Amino acid sequence: MTEPQYVDSFYARTRADDRRWPALIGDAEADTCIVGGGLAGLNLALELAERGRRVVLLEAQRVGWGASGRNGGFVGAGYSLGAKRLIERVGPADARRLYGLTLEAVQTIHRRIARFGIECGPVVPGILKAGLAEEGPGLERDIDFMAERFGVTTLEHWSAERLRAALATDRYSDAVLLKGSVHLHSLNYARGIAAAAAAAGAVIHEASPATGHSLDGAVKEVRTAAGRVRAREVVFACGGYVGMLHTRLSMATVPVATYVMLTEPLGDRLASVIGVPHGVSDTRFCNDYYRPLADTRILWGGRVSTFHPPAERIAAALHRDMLAVYPQLADVKVEVAWGGTMGYPKHKMPLIGSLSPGVWYCMGFGGHGMSATTAGAAVVARAIADGGDEYRLFQPFGLAFTGGPFARPAAQTIYWGHKLRDGWRARQRPKAA
Missing domain, CATH: 3.30.9.10 (D-Amino Acid Oxidase, subunit A, domain 2)
Incomplete structure (x- = not known):
């Protein structure tokens, strides 16, 4: 099998290192299995590993391969849904709490760059x-x-x-x-978070796309072509590359x-x-x-x-x-x-929540993800490891159906109208x- 490569970009050409993580071969056991190695999954792996949880992360390509390592590199507070619309949807108190999560996340990014010596500058x-x-x-x-x-x-x-x-x-x-x-340099930042998560004890597997899963029961299972992970919790952090891995999540994103x-x-x-x-x-x-x-x-x-x-x-x-x-x-x-x-997502807010006991999702950041992924990971980590309930702030948005097979042409038509x-x-x- 050919090893996956980053798309040709400024970020790939100037990445600080080329460390690779091995593909999953055989069976693995974990407290939490994370599907997706973008910034949401990587930050979650770091958060949980630092809390002493056994974490296995599966990435189909390379860490930061998708939007996390190809974007404009802008880091700021907020979501794709604007601040005024956020108040309209959830009221001023919860809007302030939601926005505050991203303000906190911006500071977390600064701290992690300094703490782990991440070469993602100049910042x-x-x-x-x-x-x-x-x-x-x-x-x-x-x-x-x-x-x-x-x-x-x-x-x-x-x-x-x-x-x-x-x-x-x-x-x-x-x-x-x-x-x-x-x-900042978004790919170097994502790779720096991956290295920090690995140093904290998280096990990362690149070139390991999830091909199926069994999510019922106390112990869940995520399968790849060459192995499987058995874990008490599974978190889907797949972004725009979820495909049809999970129907409800797939139908909630364009x-x-x-x-x-x-x-x-x-x-x-x-x-x-x-x-x-x-x-x-x-x-x-x-x-x-x-x-x-x-x-x-x-x-x-x-x-x-x-x-x-x-x-x-x-x-x-x-x-x-x-x-x-x-x-x-x-x-x-x-x-x-x-x-x-x-x-x-249809509502322009991240998809963050629980599908069933032990099954979580943290994805759909819609082009405003450098801080929101950090915030989402922190919220889900606190829910899994500490029993936190901040993830409920995202419940008013939910897994809104985006249109299934009609989602792409509808989105394209809307875009042309705006143009x-x-x-x-x-x-x-x-x-x-």
Whole structure:
């Protein structure tokens, strides 16, 4: 069998090490079997192993192979469901508790980077959430809202003048600097958490896709092609790659692709275009997100789709998106582009909870997962090892049916609708003098 490899990406090309974990062969016993080696599963393995639990983690490819190691590298509080919608769904008290889990998770990420010496830097503070020129300035009111409702005091408003001095584009109206957020090397971070979990006693198996399971009874069983794990608890942490491993979980997520590209180095030219080290994301549903790298390249991401085009088509599409914001970069070449699949629930909140005694799920982070996976893992670990009940905060969202075989075409149609709306609004954008 050919050993699995990471997709060609900036992250894979610059990973700090190439440690591999062996495939599962034969039988294994554990207190907890975790299915999925992305950040949700890896953080959960670390949490449980540090509590003295025997953990076996099964990863179909390599740790951090999916969305956890292919994303934009942005770390910030919150969920795909926005803060205002969160209050509408669960009320102000539970919304604050849910949001607080991700604020705590951001601090946990900082602590783990320092504690385990994870080489995922440079860890650059600050992400600019930029409003669109055609919508006019108005983000300043978000600062008061977040302070009042969620106790967030790390937001700073940037006027159009200040933003234009930092970013050489007329695409934006104003922005909020999320000072508590950072950007980093996501694959190196995921691999660092894997190494920390292994050092704490967790047993990790790569190249070991789960092929079946028996979840009834006191002792559950998860099977692979070459072995099986018997455990008292099973946790599904599969994200966008759950396939049909578990029908209820599969039907509660839509596997949606998103794309990222890396430019060639810009050298001194970069500072004249993007004059701040912060990451940038706009406020559209179909948003662009990008960040300057230490070697003067730009990492640019965006779009969502149910399609998986080849790398050259991804590069061309994202290059066009970049030029819509920075037309002065028309001659800048793309070095590598890639896509990845994320699990997207209908309600835009993570799927966290229990299916039956001893059977858990922690997945579906929908493109906002660096902190939310850490929060979800902590909640599930406290439930399993300490009897905690914070996971019940996620119960109002549940395993909402996404449409089965109609989920992908429906999601694609919704995305196209948003793109058409965004395109029409962009044509109303005031032209620079």
